[in-house]
Amino acid sequence: MSARERILARIGTAIGNHDAEIDAYLVEHPRGPAPALRDNLITHFRERALQLSSDVIEVAHPGEIPAQVAHYLAERGLPPRGACWPVVGSLPWGEANLEIAVRGANSQDMVGITGTFCAIAETGTLMMLSGPETPPSNSLLPETHIAILNTRRIVASMEDAWDLLRKEHKAPPRAVNFISGPSRTADIEQTVTLGAHGPYRVLIILVNA
Amino acid sequence: MQVSSIHFKRSVTEKLNDEKLQNALSRLQTRFVEGRAAVIGEIADFEETRTAAAAIRDRVLKNLDQWLLHFEQQAIARGALVHWAESGADVNRIVTEIATLHNVRRVAKSKSMVTEECGLNEALEHAGVEVVETDLGEYILQLAHEAPSHIVAPVVHKNKEDIADLFAEKHQLPRKTGIPELCREAREILRPAFLAADMGISGANFLIAETGSALIVTNEGNGRLVTTLPRVHVAITGIEKVVPTLEDVTTLLRLLPRSATGQSITNYVSMLTGTKDAADHDGPEHFHIILVDNGRSSLLGGDMQSMLRCIRCGACMNHCPVYQNIGGHAYGWVYPGPMGSILTPTFVGLENAPDLPNASTLCGACGVVCPVKIPLPDLLRQLREKQMSLGLKSWQEKLALKLWGWMARRPAVYAMVIKITVRILHFAGGKERMLHHLPGASGWTAGRDMPAPQGKTFRELYRQRKLS
Ligand code: SF4
Numbered sequence: 069m070s071a072r073e074r075i076l077a078r079i080g081t082a083i084g085n086h087d088a089e090i091d092a093y094l095v096e097h098p099r100g101p102a103p104a105l106r107d108n109l110i111t112h113f114r115e116r117a118l119q120l121s122s123d124v125i126e127v128a129h130p131g132e133i134p135a136q137v138a139h140y141l142a143e144r145g146l147p148p149r150g151a152c153w154p155v156v157g158s159l160p161w162g163e164a165n166l167e168i169a170v171r172g173a174n175s176q177d178m179v180g181i182t183g184t185f186c187a188i189a190e191t192g193t194l195m196m197l198s199g200p201e202t203p204p205s206n207s208l209l210p211e212t213h214i215a216i217l218n219t220r221r222i223v224a225s226m227e228d229a230w231d232l233l234r235k236e237h238k239a240p241p242r243a244v245n246f247i248s249g250p251s252r253t254a255d256i257e258q259t260v261t262l263g264a265h266g267p268y269r270v271l272i273i274l275v276n277a
Numbered sequence: 278m279q280v281s282s283i284h285f286k287r288s289v290t291e292k293l294n295d296e297k298l299q300n301a302l303s304r305l306q307t308r309f310v311e312g313r314a315a316v317i318g319e320i321a322d323f324e325e326t327r328t329a330a331a332a333i334r335d336r337v338l339k340n341l342d343q344w345l346l347h348f349e350q351q352a353i354a355r356g357a358l359v360h361w362a363e364s365g366a367d368v369n370r371i372v373t374e375i376a377t378l379h380n381v382r383r384v385a386k387s388k389s390m391v392t393e394e395c396g397l398n399e400a401l402e403h404a405g406v407e408v409v410e411t412d413l414g415e416y417i418l419q420l421a422h423e424a425p426s427h428i429v430a431p432v433v434h435k436n437k438e439d440i441a442d443l444f445a446e447k448h449q450l451p452r453k454t455g456i457p458e459l460c461r462e463a464r465e466i467l468r469p470a471f472l473a474a475d476m477g478i479s480g481a482n483f484l485i486a487e488t489g490s491a492l493i494v495t496n497e498g499n500g501r502l503v504t505t506l507p508r509v510h511v512a513i514t515g516i517e518k519v520v521p522t523l524e525d526v527t528t529l530l531r532l533l534p535r536s537a538t539g540q541s542i543t544n545y546v547s548m549l550t551g552t553k554d555a556a557d558h559d560g561p562e563h564f565h566i567i568l569v570d571n572g573r574s575s576l577l578g579g580d581m582q583s584m585l586r587c588i589r590c591g592a593c594m595n596h597c598p599v600y601q602n603i604g605g606h607a608y609g610w611v612y613p614g615p616m617g618s619i620l621t622p623t624f625v626g627l628e629n630a631p632d633l634p635n636a637s638t639l640c641g642a643c644g645v646v647c648p649v650k651i652p653l654p655d656l657l658r659q660l661r662e663k664q665m666s667l668g669l670k671s672w673q674e675k676l677a678l679k680l681w682g683w684m685a686r687r688p689a690v691y692a693m694v695i696k697i698t699v700r701i702l703h704f705a706g707g708k709e710r711m712l713h714h715l716p717g718a719s720g721w722t723a724g725r726d727m728p729a730p731q732g733k734t735f736r737e738l739y740r741q742r743k744l745s
Pocket of ligand 1: 536588590592594616643647650653
């Protein structure tokens with residue numbers, strides 16, 4: 069008998085033979101209790117994102133994004149260079165004097181630019197799906213992560229986000245990453261310090277289009 | 278990890294006299310206990326959510342074999358390989374074999390309590406594989422050759438001065454004193470380790486049967502790095518960690534960070550399913566998942582089964598007056614606090630951890646805060662009963678309880694003995710009405726005085742009042 073069979077046999081003997089309605093439960097996948105949101109989704113999302121130490125700016129049109137990014141980086145003395153997801157590669161980065169390579173980020177890149185699959189108002193969280201056009205490295209390796217988010221893609225809860233995933237994709241991609249602000253650690257004296265192994269800052273650009 | 282729970286009592290005295298530790302533990306209380314209290318209000322009906330979470334965990338345990346099989350099937354369909362390990366030694370063997378198979382020289386590891394159970398790092402190093410812990414707390418412990426003292430904040434027992442000294446010595450860099458500078462230094466030392474690693478090892482907070490995914494919560498981002506950059510990823514977790522659906526994991530995620538660190542959500546929640554596609558820029562080519570029993574299945578079907586609901590949030594230890602005073606190391610194994618006082622004796626044997634079920638005041642705080650409603654005080658009481666029936670108590674304790682039992686069944690004798698005792702103690706209390714010593718309880722009176730009884734028993738006073 070293999071370890072697998074022995075473990076399963078032990079479990080089986082201990083719990084007896086139940087009639088598991090596994091398939092029915094998976095089809096139904098019921099939701100648990102979720103908190104109700106007081107404000108509208110965009111207001112709530114923005115408020116929560118700020119609480120998590122993300123920076124948030126709003127633009128009316130995608131064309132304004134490069135200038136806003138250039139301004140944000142200059143204000144903080146950060147280099148006007150980085151790597152962006154192919155899906156946002158066509159924005160006029162050069163017009164704002166930014167050198168943005170269209171590719172997955174590496175450890176030398178100081179700025180990583182991404183889109184966002186959707187965002188969760190309840191917690192101020194961004195949801196990212198991995199893929200050839202949407203590599204996770206861009207939101208992970210650089211010290212600054214800039215995420216572009218269409219306000220129509222803000223949903224109330226993580227449950228709503230899963231529904232969107234189920235509707236638009238057959239199965240989850242290799243990595244689904246929920247991002248809630250810059251990376252942090254509180255391991256030393258339980259004192260929260262921003263910028264652990266991931267980005268030191270996260271800028272969310274809300275596009276009201 | 279070696280079990281040293283047998284030395285609990287000796288260790289406790291040491292810890293109580295350790296001033297640095299006492300300061301560190303009070304920090305835990307303010308940050309985590311107050312932090313939790315502040316964020317649970319965000320959920321309108323916290324109790325309802327706890328009940329739902331307990332039901333989700335019970336649903337899984339009731340049919341654990343079938344949920345595991347469903348998980349395995351889904352995970353394999355997405356290209357992961359699923360291994361089953363009966364013991365810590367199995368885990369070490371499987372991981373070493375995977376390392377050999379993929380020609381692995383360097384491993385970057387994110388925090389995993391299960392691998393602490395197995396002593397995996399030593400086993401890998403023995404096989405010539407270099408292992409770097411990348412969670413800041415675990416990295417500090419690896420440098421200092423120490424064990425974690427908390428399941429969420431592993432290095433809570435050290436202050437920043439200790440860490441500054443350690444870094445200066447091990448990194449051979451000028452000594453930093455600010456916490457942000459220390460974190461920056463660790464980041465810069467560890468980044469090359471992530472990039473050079475052939476294999477990433479992580480735990481998994483949950484396994485999702487619906488999708489065959491492993492889900493990891495982290496704040497630092499090291500969990501994302503070890504599961505994104507190396508060409509091999511191994512996720513190691515207990516068999517009880519499976520949950521049915523994405524909705525179920527969401528309910529549990531509303532409770533886990535809130536109960537653990539007082540956060541509404543951790544910085545990163547990463548759900549990993551299968552391996553990278555040819556066109557992907559990043560992600561591992563090989564994904565192994567190891568399902569670990571190591572004593573867990575023996576809790577099923579018995580009176581300790583509800584302990585398997587545990588989602589390792591640490592709230593029970595943060596709120597425990599015993600843990601708050603002695604820290605985690607005194608418990609002598611991987612899991613401290615109330616959850617450890619149940620897990621350690623059940624995993625490694627009651628006879629190897631005789632003090633742990635008694636390392637509780639039964640104040641009930643742990644049971645109140647546990648997000649999955651594990652009746653921790655009840656379980657501790659049951660372990661005490663088991664100790665009694667197995668004859669694992671000292672002869673003094675057994676004799677005392679026997680005498681008390683005999684007396685309690687004879688009200689007249691009971692009344693008389695109490696009457697005499699109360700009078701003796703009243704006399705011994707003297708003018709101060711305080712007892713500085715009690716025969717047979719010198720440990721208790723070493724640190725405090727006991728107010729002396731006032732000369733009459735409750736029953737005597739009661740009768741008097743009724744008459745007057
Ligand atoms: S027993 Fe409950 S409170 Fe303690 S770690 Fe487990 S889930 Fe958290």
